[in-house]
Amino acid sequence: MEQYNSKEAYLSDLENRAALPVGFRCAAVTFNFVPAEKQMNAKMNLSLILADKPTEVFGAVYTKNSFPGNPVLIGKERLANKQIQGFLINNKVSNVCTPGGYETACALLDKMGAELGIDSQLLFPFSTGIIGWKLPFADMSSALPSLAAGLHNQSFLPLAQSIMTTDSFAKLRSATAGEGRIVGIAKGAGMIEPNMATMLCFLLTDIAITREELRQALAACTAQTFNAISIDSDQSTSDSAIIMSSCVKPSPGLKVFTEALQTVCAQLAEDVVRNGEGTGHVMRVTVEGDIPETVAAALGKAVVNSPLCKTAVFGNDPNVGRIIAAIGDYLGTNAIPVDQSKLTLTMGGIEIFKNKQFLLDTGKEQQLSAYLNDCKLDTAVKGYPQHNKVVEIGISLGGKAMRRSVLGSDLSYEYVKENADYRS
Amino acid sequence: MEQYNSKEAYLSDLENRAALPVGFRCAAVTFNFVPAEKQMNAKMNLSLILADKPTEVFGAVYTKNSFPGNPVLIGKERLANKQIQGFLINNKVSNVCTPGGYETACALLDKMGAELGIDSQLLFPFSTGIIGWKLPFADMSSALPSLAAGLHNQSFLPLAQSIMTTDSFAKLRSATAGEGRIVGIAKGAGMIEPNMATMLCFLLTDIAITREELRQALAACTAQTFNAISIDSDQSTSDSAIIMSSCVKPSPGLKVFTEALQTVCAQLAEDVVRNGEGTGHVMRVTVEGDIPETVAAALGKAVVNSPLCKTAVFGNDPNVGRIIAAIGDYLGTNAIPVDQSKLTLTMGGIEIFKNKQFLLDTGKEQQLSAYLNDCKLDTAVKGYPQHNKVVEIGISLGGKAMRRSVLGSDLSYEYVKENADYRS
Numbered sequence: 057m058e059q060y061n062s063k064e065a066y067l068s069d070l071e072n073r074a075a076l077p078v079g080f081r082c083a084a085v086t087f088n089f090v091p092a093e094k095q096m097n098a099k100m101n102l103s104l105i106l107a108d109k110p111t112e113v114f115g116a117v118y119t120k121n122s123f124p125g126n127p128v129l130i131g132k133e134r135l136a137n138k139q140i141q142g143f144l145i146n147n148k149v150s151n152v153c154t155p156g157g158y159e160t161a162c163a164l165l166d167k168m169g170a171e172l173g174i175d176s177q178l179l180f181p182f183s184t185g186i187i188g189w190k191l192p193f194a195d196m197s198s199a200l201p202s203l204a205a206g207l208h209n210q211s212f213l214p215l216a217q218s219i220m221t222t223d224s225f226a227k228l229r230s231a232t233a234g235e236g237r238i239v240g241i242a243k244g245a246g247m248i249e250p251n252m253a254t255m256l257c258f259l260l261t262d263i264a265i266t267r268e269e270l271r272q273a274l275a276a277c278t279a280q281t282f283n284a285i286s287i288d289s290d291q292s293t294s295d296s297a298i299i300m301s302s303c304v305k306p307s308p309g310l311k312v313f314t315e316a317l318q319t320v321c322a323q324l325a326e327d328v329v330r331n332g333e334g335t336g337h338v339m340r341v342t343v344e345g346d347i348p349e350t351v352a353a354a355l356g357k358a359v360v361n362s363p364l365c366k367t368a369v370f371g372n373d374p375n376v377g378r379i380i381a382a383i384g385d386y387l388g389t390n391a392i393p394v395d396q397s398k399l400t401l402t403m404g405g406i407e408i409f410k411n412k413q414f415l416l417d418t419g420k421e422q423q424l425s426a427y428l429n430d431c432k433l434d435t436a437v438k439g440y441p442q443h444n445k446v447v448e449i450g451i452s453l454g455g456k457a458m459r460r461s462v463l464g465s466d467l468s469y470e471y472v473k474e475n476a477d478y479r480s
Numbered sequence: 481m482e483q484y485n486s487k488e489a490y491l492s493d494l495e496n497r498a499a500l501p502v503g504f505r506c507a508a509v510t511f512n513f514v515p516a517e518k519q520m521n522a523k524m525n526l527s528l529i530l531a532d533k534p535t536e537v538f539g540a541v542y543t544k545n546s547f548p549g550n551p552v553l554i555g556k557e558r559l560a561n562k563q564i565q566g567f568l569i570n571n572k573v574s575n576v577c578t579p580g581g582y583e584t585a586c587a588l589l590d591k592m593g594a595e596l597g598i599d600s601q602l603l604f605p606f607s608t609g610i611i612g613w614k615l616p617f618a619d620m621s622s623a624l625p626s627l628a629a630g631l632h633n634q635s636f637l638p639l640a641q642s643i644m645t646t647d648s649f650a651k652l653r654s655a656t657a658g659e660g661r662i663v664g665i666a667k668g669a670g671m672i673e674p675n676m677a678t679m680l681c682f683l684l685t686d687i688a689i690t691r692e693e694l695r696q697a698l699a700a701c702t703a704q705t706f707n708a709i710s711i712d713s714d715q716s717t718s719d720s721a722i723i724m725s726s727c728v729k730p731s732p733g734l735k736v737f738t739e740a741l742q743t744v745c746a747q748l749a750e751d752v753v754r755n756g757e758g759t760g761h762v763m764r765v766t767v768e769g770d771i772p773e774t775v776a777a778a779l780g781k782a783v784v785n786s787p788l789c790k791t792a793v794f795g796n797d798p799n800v801g802r803i804i805a806a807i808g809d810y811l812g813t814n815a816i817p818v819d820q821s822k823l824t825l826t827m828g829g830i831e832i833f834k835n836k837q838f839l840l841d842t843g844k845e846q847q848l849s850a851y852l853n854d855c856k857l858d859t860a861v862k863g864y865p866q867h868n869k870v871v872e873i874g875i876s877l878g879g880k881a882m883r884r885s886v887l888g889s890d891l892s893y894e895y896v897k898e899n900a901d902y903r904s
Contacts (some may be wrong), residue, residue, distance in 0.1 A: 119812070121812045189840075467896055
């Protein structure tokens, strides 16, 4: 169990895994600007990740939102390109459905390419932040030379910090596979119920595999990692996960590579939930039974997305009736037949519901309260996760043919506060 | 526009419409008890609504939740009965999936019937409150004689107050139709996204129509009233709306009756949202276009249920990008094809989005902020609604073949607070 008692201890742990894979450089700069849409002083971080040479081995998954940001539109087009070399990333403004936003993003990549002396088609854009605002083109352009000048091949940690918006701590994970490594960073703290990829996630590896294998591995990993988390049920217009390889280390085989990638993605996904806006508890709902995978996943989401389940967990209040209500809401609304007499419900391993009845008494009430309290994250503590504990909720519908877990967070004052005036 | 500046002013307005229809009596009592599941002092209100004579003219709609409360199970069975005469209602404990809960509810009706000297099959049970706790049978039984003794044919208002749980104010509406009247009361402040009926709603009328007409009218009214509201997207295990008629006044015809019933239901539905747990703004999302009714209704729900849209409205922050994100999330996830170039979005009549682009500037930003501020309800004010203003959000998808409105509430600190430890 990872336990941290300060931001420094956490960052030191991250630094231990933060070395860039061989063949990559990165840089980040910060500047101030005034948005065209609101009189205020805003701050933007601009980040660049660059492979030393163009590579054919890359892949990405993007949001299914019908109004994707311009970077998503451009990225989807460029997925068909022969090669890639880098990612240009900004926070604060997401460049979604803005007048001229597509052209602005392309023009920035052109300028970046010129600055680096490479074909701008080798660059992919990523933006996250407020939806509806325009990118501050002039300010961003002015920052590009210093971005190019700052490239280094050391730690990935400054990039993990630079892509943050309301994230309270940086998220960086790595794994080794044979002689090579996979290192990933992610950002995302609100508007998070990825449906295809996640918020923003950048994965780098030096392991030599083919483009097809890489894309296959990425697709296989996202379903049970990024696509199995939800902070607030809102799927962003900008969700993206992208990976590229410098291919300088020998491959340990696709299976080993995929397992290492799965580890990195699963850990980043859990980090994203733990760092959700105002997250006071991480919940994992595990659904098991002789049921279709879609039902298992959706039922888990129904529980982690129920505001009443979320607020009860936040309050360390084992109001477990709300879990049954959420399960019944999902099953009833979607007319999914299950044998109710086989349904069992547990929290922290403690049996709550069986044979169509609650199993509650004052002793169990105290046990469950203590369990929730023990899993609590202090939302006032910023800059690092205090521990890795998870509130485990188990739903069994009879049989063991399918088993899926969904991660989610509770619903706290802090979440409301952060989102009631996010832009100020 | 109804505007109130005190609880007294509001209750006085309610009293003006609170006379029971001819042929009905009601009563309410309160007592304290200690739940079997948690060491605490709890208070329960027990309410009785009784027709002077058994009537064949009644109808009800119930929750679609797969784990309905025992009162819902019993009520659904008794819908086939030849006659009805009354409703026995308790708050605080909802009697859902409790050991012996079905038998307990029936036993209470038997005792109530004996006390009243009528067949207990003429009574329908209703319970709302904590899910998973058992009804305090002995305490409830002891309260039945005073309930029977308290029956009167005057104001319905004490009943509207007695059925409340976390409701901050009583909800009572009436309409006349010809020589007769329809009077309804409702309770509900959380776990509210009715899918078939609503929370608890009791409707009484003295208008003589047939059972078939009455059930037809109730079904017609609920789709666009109770089924078109959502406070927190959680569909309760206890949602019920029931109506009975004493049939002592001549009928003005089914059309006029249905219109009057629709008025009462629509007003009660809006009252329920305005009195949602911690509601700081009421939102109405109106979706229009050449689209199926199911899409129009679901798209409206997607916006009013988006935590990010809700928190922005709570903060009087016109972060309208989140509305487009929520629309795109719903359309994309459900693979619903729309011509995006025809989509327009308005807030308070102000155009925000058109031709696939946002139409935002600093002037509009200020206008929208002022609009949201004007529609605000002070969540600290308890006991009455301050006004009837609504944040109007308009989504047009091209064409006018279909038009559906959904009412919802914002997401406030108060909501989290009320639900983080509801049971204490």
